[in-house]
Amino acid sequence: IMVLAEDLVPGTPASEVFQIANDEVFEIGLTPNRADAMSHFGTARDLRAGMLQRGVNVELITPSVSNFRVDMRTLKIDVNVEDNHLAPRYCGVTISGISVHESPSWLQDRLKAIGLTPKNNIVDVTNYVLHELGQPLHAFDAAKINGKIIVKTVAEGTKFVTLDDVERTLHKEDLMICDEKGPLCIAGVFGGKKSGVTEGTTSIFLESAYFDPVSIRKTAKRHQLSTDASFRFERGIDPTITEYALKRAALLIQEVAGGKITSDVVEVYPKKVEDFSVLLNFSHVSKIIGQEIPKDTIKKILVSLDIKVNSVSDTGLGLTIPAYRVDVQREIDVIEEILRVYGYNNINFSKKFNATVANSPRTEDYKVQNVIASQLNSQGFHEMMANSLTTAAYAKLSASLKEEHNVSMLNPLSSDLATLRQSLLFSGLEAVSYNINRKNSDLKLFEFGKTYHKYLNGYEEHKHLSLLVSGNRNKESWTSPQKTTDFFLLKGYVKAILSRLGIEKISNAPVQSDVYSEGTAITYNNDILVEMGVIKKPILKHFGIKQDVYYADFNWDLVLKIITGKIKYTEIPKYPEVRRDLALLIDESTTYESIFNLAKQTEKTLLKDVNLFDVYQGDKLPKGKKSYALSFTIQDNTKTLTDAQIDKIMSKLQQTFETELGASLR
Incomplete structure (x- = not known):
C-alpha cells in the first residue's frame, strides 16, 4: 500500500511522482570474432566510423583519468609474473580506506539496464568498467593477500574454492593469481572465495591485466565456467588500455566508496604486444568487392577504423592494424572492413543473369543416394539423420569396436555427445527405441552416414548405408492378415538395392560382426559389401527394445567404387523363353x-x-x-x-x- 500526497492531481504520470528516469537500451548482435565491440566504448568507436562514412563528423570522447594521483605510498604489493606468455601484461594498484556498501542509484540503474544485478560498490565499479571499456578487472581484499602477488600455474590436482562455493580441481595449465601461500583467483575466469571483497573490506588490490586468449578459453571450458570476463579474455581484448582502465576504475571507486590511492601503479609488461602489419592491394579490393571504390574513400574508411596508413603507392597501401582488432590480420580481413563500412547496399550489381552448367558423372555420390533413397521410400522406408556424436559406452556393446579407436571431443557438451560414432547401428537403435516407446512399432528406416575411427596411422571416415526393419510388414488391415518382418524380407530389400545399382558378381560369406545373432555377408571380390542379420537380444535390451530388429550395413564407399564401370546392355530377345x-x-x-x-x-x-x-x-x-x-x-x-x-x-x-x-x- 502506497500513501500518496493529497495534493496530487489525478492523471499525473507516476514517473513524475516517483522521479523515474527514462532510458533507452540498444541491443546489438555481435559475431564471435568482434571482441573489439564487446563494450560501450568499442561500439561507439565502430559507430563513429559508420557515421563518418555518411558525412556526420563526430568525436569519440573517452573518460578522463587526468585526476588520478597517488595520495600516499603506504600499501605496496609487489607483483611477480612467472609466465609472461600466459600473462603478457599485468597491472595493479592498492586503494585504502574504502567503505563497502550499496552503489549509488545511478550506478545500479545503469547495471540493471544491461541485465546485471548490483552487488556492492566495489564489484559494481569493476563490472561497470568491464562493459564500458571492455577491460575485465578484479578486486582482491588486500588484507587477505599474504606477501606479494604471483601470477603462475600451480600443481595438477590443487583444490580451489571459487566465489560460487564450489571446490574445483585445478589443471596444471590453469593460470592462477596467487600469493605466497596459495591461489587467490583463476586468472581471467573466476575469483576465489577467500580473497573476495566483503562488507568488512577496507583496502583492496585492484587488478587489470591482459591474458593469453587460448589459455583462458581452455581453462573456462575445462571448468565449465563462462563469465563476462572470460567471454572477453578468450576472444582477445585491447592490450593497450590495461593501465588506463585500471585508473578509470580506481577513480570511480574513490567516487562511490571513498578511500585513497596508496601505491604506485605496478606494471609488468616486458614485451609490448605489437600491432599487425598488412599490405593492401587496390586491385584485390576491386576484385573482391566487384566494384572500384575511390582510393580516397578507402583511406578515409581505414583511418576511421584506427587503421594507420604507413605508406601509399599507386598499387596499394601499407597498413598497421591496432592490436585490439584480433579479427583483422590479413588483406581479405581489411577488404571486409572496407566493404562493411562502405555499405553492402552501396555496391552495384549487374542485371545480367549468368549460369554455369557443371557436368557431373551419373555415379556422383549424391545422385546415387537419391536413386536409392527414392527406391527405399517407394518400399515404405523413412530416411533418418542421426547425430554423429554419441556416447563412448556404445563401443562396449560389440567386441569388433575398440574404445581406443573412438574419436573423442575435447570439450563435449555432455557424456552422451562426447564421441564420434564408430557404427550407424546404435544411433539407429536409439531411433527405433524412441518410436516404439511412442507406439510406432512397425518401422522401416534407412540412413546415409559416416563412421569415424582413430587408428595408429591417423583418422579415418567411412560412408555407410544402413537399413533397420522391425515390427509388422504392413499396417493392420481387414483385407490381409498381419505378418511380422523376417530376415528374408530384409534380404529382399538388400538384393533390390544391389540390383538397382547393377551389382551382380557377388558372393555370400559368413558375417564377421558380433552384433548379429544370425546373419550373412555379401562380398564383392572378397571385400565385404553388405552385412545383414538379426540384432542380438542383449544389445536390443540395452535400448529397451523387446521386438526383433533386422539390420543391414552397406559399405557405401565400396558401392561407389564398384558402380563406376560402364553400363552394358542387350536388346530384348525376339524369341520366346x-x-x-x-x-x-x-x-x-x-x-x-x-x-x-x-x-x-x-x-x-x-x-x-x-x-x-x-x-x-x-x-x-x-x-x-x-x-x-x-x-x-x-x-x-x-x-x-x-x-x-x-x-x-x-x-x-x-x-x-x-x-x-x-x-x-x-
Missing part, C-alpha cells in the same frame, strides 16, 4: 545356392534363370531329406528352341544334380 520345373529330393544340408551355382555351371549359355518356388519337409519324406521345387528358364537369343533341345538341357541338369548332389526326382 521356355520354363521347365523339377521337384528334387535332396539332403537337408544341400542349399539352394549350391543348386543354383551347379545349374549355371552346367548350362552357361541358354539357362537364364533358376527359381525356388516350393520347399517341403515332413513325415512323408525319408529322414534327413527335403523337397525343392525349382523352375528353370531357358532361352536362345538367336532362334526358337525345339523340344529336343530343351529335353537335352533338362536331362543334363538332372544328371548333374543326381551325380553331384545325390538328388532324385520325386
Whole structure:
C-alpha cells in the first residue's frame, strides 16, 4: 500500500511522482570474432566510423583519468609474473580506506539496464568498467593477500574454492593469481572465495591485466565456467588500455566508496604486444568487392577504423592494424572492413543473369543416394539423420569396436555427445527405441552416414548405408492378415538395392560382426559389401527394445567404387523363353545356392534363370531329406528352341544334380 500526497492531481504520470528516469537500451548482435565491440566504448568507436562514412563528423570522447594521483605510498604489493606468455601484461594498484556498501542509484540503474544485478560498490565499479571499456578487472581484499602477488600455474590436482562455493580441481595449465601461500583467483575466469571483497573490506588490490586468449578459453571450458570476463579474455581484448582502465576504475571507486590511492601503479609488461602489419592491394579490393571504390574513400574508411596508413603507392597501401582488432590480420580481413563500412547496399550489381552448367558423372555420390533413397521410400522406408556424436559406452556393446579407436571431443557438451560414432547401428537403435516407446512399432528406416575411427596411422571416415526393419510388414488391415518382418524380407530389400545399382558378381560369406545373432555377408571380390542379420537380444535390451530388429550395413564407399564401370546392355530377345520345373529330393544340408551355382555351371549359355518356388519337409519324406521345387528358364537369343533341345538341357541338369548332389526326382 502506497500513501500518496493529497495534493496530487489525478492523471499525473507516476514517473513524475516517483522521479523515474527514462532510458533507452540498444541491443546489438555481435559475431564471435568482434571482441573489439564487446563494450560501450568499442561500439561507439565502430559507430563513429559508420557515421563518418555518411558525412556526420563526430568525436569519440573517452573518460578522463587526468585526476588520478597517488595520495600516499603506504600499501605496496609487489607483483611477480612467472609466465609472461600466459600473462603478457599485468597491472595493479592498492586503494585504502574504502567503505563497502550499496552503489549509488545511478550506478545500479545503469547495471540493471544491461541485465546485471548490483552487488556492492566495489564489484559494481569493476563490472561497470568491464562493459564500458571492455577491460575485465578484479578486486582482491588486500588484507587477505599474504606477501606479494604471483601470477603462475600451480600443481595438477590443487583444490580451489571459487566465489560460487564450489571446490574445483585445478589443471596444471590453469593460470592462477596467487600469493605466497596459495591461489587467490583463476586468472581471467573466476575469483576465489577467500580473497573476495566483503562488507568488512577496507583496502583492496585492484587488478587489470591482459591474458593469453587460448589459455583462458581452455581453462573456462575445462571448468565449465563462462563469465563476462572470460567471454572477453578468450576472444582477445585491447592490450593497450590495461593501465588506463585500471585508473578509470580506481577513480570511480574513490567516487562511490571513498578511500585513497596508496601505491604506485605496478606494471609488468616486458614485451609490448605489437600491432599487425598488412599490405593492401587496390586491385584485390576491386576484385573482391566487384566494384572500384575511390582510393580516397578507402583511406578515409581505414583511418576511421584506427587503421594507420604507413605508406601509399599507386598499387596499394601499407597498413598497421591496432592490436585490439584480433579479427583483422590479413588483406581479405581489411577488404571486409572496407566493404562493411562502405555499405553492402552501396555496391552495384549487374542485371545480367549468368549460369554455369557443371557436368557431373551419373555415379556422383549424391545422385546415387537419391536413386536409392527414392527406391527405399517407394518400399515404405523413412530416411533418418542421426547425430554423429554419441556416447563412448556404445563401443562396449560389440567386441569388433575398440574404445581406443573412438574419436573423442575435447570439450563435449555432455557424456552422451562426447564421441564420434564408430557404427550407424546404435544411433539407429536409439531411433527405433524412441518410436516404439511412442507406439510406432512397425518401422522401416534407412540412413546415409559416416563412421569415424582413430587408428595408429591417423583418422579415418567411412560412408555407410544402413537399413533397420522391425515390427509388422504392413499396417493392420481387414483385407490381409498381419505378418511380422523376417530376415528374408530384409534380404529382399538388400538384393533390390544391389540390383538397382547393377551389382551382380557377388558372393555370400559368413558375417564377421558380433552384433548379429544370425546373419550373412555379401562380398564383392572378397571385400565385404553388405552385412545383414538379426540384432542380438542383449544389445536390443540395452535400448529397451523387446521386438526383433533386422539390420543391414552397406559399405557405401565400396558401392561407389564398384558402380563406376560402364553400363552394358542387350536388346530384348525376339524369341520366346521356355520354363521347365523339377521337384528334387535332396539332403537337408544341400542349399539352394549350391543348386543354383551347379545349374549355371552346367548350362552357361541358354539357362537364364533358376527359381525356388516350393520347399517341403515332413513325415512323408525319408529322414534327413527335403523337397525343392525349382523352375528353370531357358532361352536362345538367336532362334526358337525345339523340344529336343530343351529335353537335352533338362536331362543334363538332372544328371548333374543326381551325380553331384545325390538328388532324385520325386
